[in-house]
Amino acid sequence: MEPHPDLFREQARVTEVTAKVARRLAQFRQQAAGVQSEIVSIRRDFWEDVTVNLEDAIEAAETMASIRQQAEVMSEQERSHQSLTQQIRILGRLEQSPYFGRIDFLADGEAEADRIYIGIASFVDDNGEDFLIHDWRAPICSVYYDHEPGPADYRAPAGVIQGTLERKRQFLMKAGKIVSMFDTAITIGDQILQEILGSAASPQMKSIVGTIQREQNRIIRNTRNQLLVVQGVAGSGKTSTALQRIAYLLYHERESLRSENVLLFSPNPLFSSYVSNVLPELGEESMRQLTYQDYVRTALGKAQPVEDIFDQTEYVLTQMDHPDYSARLQAIRYKSSMDFKDLMDRYIAWLAQDGLEFRGIKFRGSLLISRKDIKRRFYAMDNRISIPNRLAMLKRELLKELKEHEIKQRSQRWVEDEVELLDEETHHAAFQRLQSEGRFAQTSFDDFSREQALLAEQVVHQSFRPLRAAIAQLRFVDVRAVYANLFNQRQFTQRIAKRHELPEEWPDICAQTLRQLETGKLAYEDAAPFLYLKERLTGIRSHPLIRHVFIDEAQDYSAFQLACIRQLFPHARMTLLGDPNQAIHLQASGASAFDAARSLYPAERTETLVLNRSYRPTREIVEFTRRIVEGGERIEPFERTGIRPTLTRVRDEEDRRAKLLACMRDVQQRGHRTIAIICKTAGETRRVYESLRDQLELQLVDEETVTFRPEPLVIPSYLAKGVEFDAVLVYDASEHTYSRDHERTLFYTVCTRAMHELHLFSQGTPCPWIDAAYCDVK
Numbered sequence: 077m078e079p080h081p082d083l084f085r086e087q088a089r090v091t092e093v094t095a096k097v098a099r100r101l102a103q104f105r106q107q108a109a110g111v112q113s114e115i116v117s118i119r120r121d122f123w124e125d126v127t128v129n130l131e132d133a134i135e136a137a138e139t140m141a142s143i144r145q146q147a148e149v150m151s152e153q154e155r156s157h158q159s160l161t162q163q164i165r166i167l168g169r170l171e172q173s174p175y176f177g178r179i180d181f182l183a184d185g186e187a188e189a190d191r192i193y194i195g196i197a198s199f200v201d202d203n204g205e206d207f208l209i210h211d212w213r214a215p216i217c218s219v220y221y222d223h224e225p226g227p228a229d230y231r232a233p234a235g236v237i238q239g240t241l242e243r244k245r246q247f248l249m250k251a252g253k254i255v256s257m258f259d260t261a262i263t264i265g266d267q268i269l270q271e272i273l274g275s276a277a278s279p280q281m282k283s284i285v286g287t288i289q290r291e292q293n294r295i296i297r298n299t300r301n302q303l304l305v306v307q308g309v310a311g312s313g314k315t316s317t318a319l320q321r322i323a324y325l326l327y328h329e330r331e332s333l334r335s336e337n338v339l340l341f342s343p344n345p346l347f348s349s350y351v352s353n354v355l356p357e358l359g360e361e362s363m364r365q366l367t368y369q370d371y372v373r374t375a376l377g378k379a380q381p382v383e384d385i386f387d388q389t390e391y392v393l394t395q396m397d398h399p400d401y402s403a404r405l406q407a408i409r410y411k412s413s414m415d416f417k418d419l420m421d422r423y424i425a426w427l428a429q430d431g432l433e434f435r436g437i438k439f440r441g442s443l444l445i446s447r448k449d450i451k452r453r454f455y456a457m458d459n460r461i462s463i464p465n466r467l468a469m470l471k472r473e474l475l476k477e478l479k480e481h482e483i484k485q486r487s488q489r490w491v492e493d494e495v496e497l498l499d500e501e502t503h504h505a506a507f508q509r510l511q512s513e514g515r516f517a518q519t520s521f522d523d524f525s526r527e528q529a530l531l532a533e534q535v536v537h538q539s540f541r542p543l544r545a546a547i548a549q550l551r552f553v554d555v556r557a558v559y560a561n562l563f564n565q566r567q568f569t570q571r572i573a574k575r576h577e578l579p580e581e582w583p584d585i586c587a588q589t590l591r592q593l594e595t596g597k598l599a600y601e602d603a604a605p606f607l608y609l610k611e612r613l614t615g616i617r618s619h620p621l622i623r624h625v626f627i628d629e630a631q632d633y634s635a636f637q638l639a640c641i642r643q644l645f646p647h648a649r650m651t652l653l654g655d656p657n658q659a660i661h662l663q664a665s666g667a668s669a670f671d672a673a674r675s676l677y678p679a680e681r682t683e684t685l686v687l688n689r690s691y692r693p694t695r696e697i698v699e700f701t702r703r704i705v706e707g708g709e710r711i712e713p714f715e716r717t718g719i720r721p722t723l724t725r726v727r728d729e730e731d732r733r734a735k736l737l738a739c740m741r742d743v744q745q746r747g748h749r750t751i752a753i754i755c756k757t758a759g760e761t762r763r764v765y766e767s768l769r770d771q772l773e774l775q776l777v778d779e780e781t782v783t784f785r786p787e788p789l790v791i792p793s794y795l796a797k798g799v800e801f802d803a804v805l806v807y808d809a810s811e812h813t814y815s816r817d818h819e820r821t822l823f824y825t826v827c828t829r830a831m832h833e834l835h836l837f838s839q840g841t842p843c844p845w846i847d848a849a850y851c852d853v854k
């Protein structure tokens with residue numbers, strides 16, 4: 077292809093700008109080194125530079141002031157070092173690729189067009205006036221993403237600016253050199269996007285800043301709503317867009333928003349690390365990330381273990397022959413529903429009058445306060461006061477009473493014994509304390525008994541510590557028993573369930589739940605309701621510092637979970653991203669997750685945006701995968717072609733192994749590196765790994781894995797969600813493995829992980845959603 081006529085001129089500008097960037101970088105590095113050595117010397121001389129004098133109160137106060145002042149100097153230097161480091165990181169990136177776009181925008185009424193070069197951050201010339209690079213988030217830069225050459229506008233703080241986009245140019249650069257450059261008006265399709273999407277998958281997600289599409293830009297720059305729902309097909313850029321949106325919000329609200337005020341709920345640790353590099357690549361600190369499971373575990377504490385979500389998923393995918401299977405599946409669905417939440421709300425309302433369960437308070441085997449007594453006191457309080465407030469009052473009362481028990485214990489025999497066992501140092505410390513408090517009398521006999529009394533006080537105080545902590549944390553409320561009662565008073569539950577139908581297998585669900593509760597470990601499906609109950613009783617611990625919550629793969633959340641999340645972050649705006657066709661966990665509500673979320677916010681503060689174009693896979697893969705799901709005809713492929721998916725029939729395991737290895741070799745020969753063999757379950761994944769590892773360098777991915785390498789790997793289906801590979805080999809695409817209702821979305825999720833190649837293997841009848849017309853059958 078002919079080089080672009082302006083290539084020479086543009087390269088000259090790039091060279092000039094990168095030289096300026098390099099100069100600024102050198103200056104900043106020097107400054108940072110200076111600040112660094114300043115910090116080191118402040119740390120070293122800290123105690124020399126403060127005057128320490130604790131002789132009297134005035135001197136001590138002066139000493140404190142001097143320490144504070146010195147600490148302030150140090151933290152100011154540390155802040156400035158941090159900011160310099162961030163600038164250095166950004167300049168380092170600009171030196172490699174200063175910008176990726178240019179627009180020439182002629183505002184109405186102006187004589188000359190503004191020439192705007194767009195990069196990941198602004199760069200102003202040494203005169204402090206001329207922008208050599210504009211930050212992609214600046215208002216004018218939205219023209220680049222939203223318009224083709226011709227009439228265009230953008231929203232500035234002062235209002236909408238109308239004008240004409242005279243030119244739109246895209247660049248791809250490496251190490252300060254233009255690799256390719258196009259004007260959108262003269263090329264067909266999006267050449268740069270073609271190049272980017274055609275390249276290899278990477279173990280770390282990359283930012284899409286240079287090629288954000290118009291429909292994605294609407295999501296990124298949406299600042300009006302409290303709830304933004306993004307419903308997008310597989311590979312439509314939901315995650316990429318979410319991360320760009322976070323970067324945008326950090327810029328747009330830069331006066332008040334920090335990365336620690338933004339929280340992303342991600343599906344698993346592998347996904348968290350997969351996306352963790354995008355914001356740093358854009359010059360921003362990464363947001364906080366959490367899985368829902370981690371959140372529940374932290375909130376419930378170590379004392380209340382919870383089943384792993386992956387163990388629940390494995391159960392659902394493998395234990396079809398288990399006698400409890402059908403009841404458990406029903407339990408998972410019901411306990412995730414809003415019907416169950418309603419039931420619990422009514423139960424909690426009743427608990428305000430009766431039914432709360434408590435634990436007695438025991439010390440060294442004897443009962444100090446019985447549970448009956450605690451219950452009596454609780455229900456003796458004014459029942460117009462909320463349960464959490466009544467419990468707080470009760471807590472104070474119990475702590476006071478505990479103090480009295482503590483005093484009584486001091487004269488007990490066991491205390492005397494323990495005092496005798498105390499070491500010399502403790503005795504000495506008690507002696508010194510009494511002396512400094514002037515509590516010694518003249519006679520040594522009294523002195524001895526005073527020391528004994530002080531030590532007894534300390535011993536008892538120490539022994540009561542766990543009890544005090546337990547009361548302070550309201551552990552005298554027996555949440556587990558309260559939860560269990562919901563399942564062991566069937567008639568009662570049926571009475572309060574009235575309007576709602578309990579599930580058909582309710583008696584079995586009750587028996588199963590009680591058995592599980594007895595083990596001390598919560599089933600995963602009980603975790604969210606249990607936590608909800610606990611928080612409704614003991615007080616909701618909300619997180620007011622979080623201002624934006626993002627939930628990726630939102631289709632996999634239950635309506636119940638979404639309602640809880642809403643309650644936890646009362647001051648946060650919410651962005652929900654998901655694809656109902658990829659709902660793979662049983663508690664998932666799929667499309668109704670979005671309805672559930674919408675019902676939690678006022679309609680006028682809610683917006684839903686849809687992404688139908690799939691960027692990840694080639695056209696051939698989209699043609700194949702969109703036939704797996706209902707409504708797949710609305711999925712539009714991006715114009716990038718490749719080889720057709722294949723379906724290989726195998727005779728037996730030996731044949732499968734040979735054909736899989738042959739396929740793997742072919743794929744590697746075609747230049748692909750990140751190749752995933754996707755199995756359905758963790759058990760199958762391990763077996764495949766064991767059987768292939770002597771033939772192939774292979775990485776085993778399980779729920780503990782946090783990163784993957786660009787080489788062949790074997791992974792269970794549900795862990796692959798959200799990530800992508802150059803080629804996907806579906807280990808077993810037979811009807812035996814994928815044919816039940818809830819396996820359809822799982823199969824779709826697995827197949828849509830492929831960017832360039834998709835190969836399926838099947839022994840016996842292939843899974844019913846494979847359309848042989850859209851793949852090569854071998």
Ligand SMILES: Nc1ncnc2c1ncn2[C@@H]1O[C@H](COP(=O)(O)OP(=O)(O)OP(=O)(O)O)[C@@H](O)[C@H]1O
Nearest residue numbers: 284287288289310311312313314315316691692798
């Ligand atoms: N505007 C874009 N420019 C360049 N690449 C893009 C763009 N949009 C999406 N992509 C690429 O498409 C792929 C899929 O993006 P992403 O993972 O964000 O999609 P998703 O909708 O979250 O997918 P899924 O739901 O299947 O997990 C990624 O490789 C991403 O870089």
